[in-house]
Amino acid sequence: MTLAVTTLANGLRVVTLATPGAETAALGLYADTGSRFEDASINGIAHLFEHMVFKGTATRSARTIAEAIEDVGGQLNAYTARDMTAFHARVLGDDVPLAFELIADLIRAPRFDADDLVREKDVVLSELGEARDTPDDIVFDHLQEAAFPDQPLGRSILGSEESLAAIGPEHLRGWLDAQFRGPSCVFAAAGKVDHDALVRMAEGLLGDLPDGAHPDSARASFAGGTRHDRRKFEQAHLTFGYEAAAHRAPDYYPLTLFATAAGGGMSSRLFQELREERGLAYSVYATLTSYDDTGLFSVYLATANNNAAAASALALQVLGRCAEGLDAAELARAKAQLKAGLLMSLEGAAGWAEYLARQMLIHGAPVPPADVIAKVDAVTVEAARDAAQRMLAGPMARAHVGSIKLQAA
Structure with missing residues (x-):
């Protein structure tokens, strides 16, 4: 196995592990941002952002995105945590360029259509309702709030009805511009991958991510x-x-x-x-x-x-x-x-x-x-x-x- 790391001019880091004999690859864009970086007024925006980028880009509809990855038998998904957001894919080795291009498209050209936002808020509200009705899920949100009250780290990743209602397309664009910056992101890949080829793709597809650090989150203070x-x-x-x-x-x-x-x-x-x-x-x-x-x-x-x-x-x-x-x-x-x-x-x-x-x-x-x-x-x-x-x-x-x-x- 061959491990390699390259840092682009804008601070984005590309790390790969090439595995001899592998026929598949896993790759993704990982950012050190999540719900703990949110303002209380728009709590839930990190998770909603993750949903909304899949609703369409400047050149692809939501259906086109889904068909593009599944036409090659691949998988494309994402998750949001309190301190990390990830967009990741699994594909055959020959389809790594397609998967990379799709991930980059989600981050560099999301459409953030107002009508799509209304519908996706309903999806997240259903997710929020399901979490509240699942006691072994919601109890951990309660614990987080008790541990870190009145702080971003203590708030729900999903947000609330009030905070979700306040989020508009302009907030999503602002979140993208502020949080997804070169130094805050890592592009990682393993399996049937070529490091130099991935670096070239990163320069072409993600080289325009802005340089400079994103705003710091509030330092946590455990209260109990x-x-x-x-x-x-x-x-x-x-x-x-x-x-x-x-x-x-x-x-x-x-x-x-x-x-x-x-x-x-x-x-x-x-x-x-x-x-x-x-x-x-x-x-x-x-x-x-x-x-x-x-x-x-x-x-x-x-x-x-x-x-x-x-x-x-x-x-x-x-x-x-x-x-x-x-x-x-x-x-x-x-x-x-x-x-x-x-x-x-x-x-x-x-x-x-x-x-x-x-x-x-x-x-x-x-x-x-x-x-x-x-x-x-x-x-x-x-x-x-x-x-x-x-x-x-x-x-x-x-x-x-x-x-x-x-x-x-």
Whole structure:
């Protein structure tokens, strides 16, 4: 495999991994922008923008875009996160130029037709309604709001009825001009690709992205607190969380391993004690979500309404005991899970393209997987315990969905 990186004059970075013998390729444009860069008045614009570029460009209708990629058996999709937006494709190697041209067309020549915008807002409003009716989805939005209240990082990616109504074509054009700039974007490709050819395509198709950084997002400030959604559902859905490590923080790997040991699988302490031994929850896990300036460690529980208080109390106890008494065997198991998960994700071109793009956006360089594994292996039991104890000593954010009563934490 051959790894190569080139930075264009406008700051756009092109990173590729050519794989001998591959017949397919994965490629995409990844930008370090998302909902945390939005003003409150137009919350949801990053996600709506992602939808709207597929509605047509200066030369292609929405149908033409769909037919163009599917005529060659390819796939073209996108996603929006709080700190990233991606437009990505999977195609046969010979169709890489077409896929690149389609992705570039979405970003460089979107039409933003006013009638299309009205219809697409209805689609997003349906998506918003579905999320609100799905308790194991909406509870995480509530937790995010509790953790980072009155901040972009605490707001929903989907926005609200009021903020979506305020967005017009001019806002979408302004978002494109402000956020999608050369230095904020990475074009990543893996599989049957030719680096020099992709660089030439990038110069021709994306070389006109403006130079200069996009506006910074507001720095996050973890507050903690509680959000209650007392609608009645068959089960109770609960989350609680703590401020955790940012992407490049020293505690990132210790806390990632702690999250895995505490609640990352069926062998984890939370799963074993709450589900297997006590039967208090049918779903329980812990995760670490990191951003550029902060992170959020969270525990999720789905349980019967009458078990909610006991399950929540026990989960907090288990977490505390794990922070105090994490042992070598648990840490070794967590390391094995993380390393295997990383290497399994890199078995295909799509996994490699995503990995390379994220490494470029977070670290500014394509960090080799062996370096990641070395950092995982270097974490000691003491480091994981210390990082977890410091984290749990901080304020807690909490959210639940269901007509339940919980004891004070």
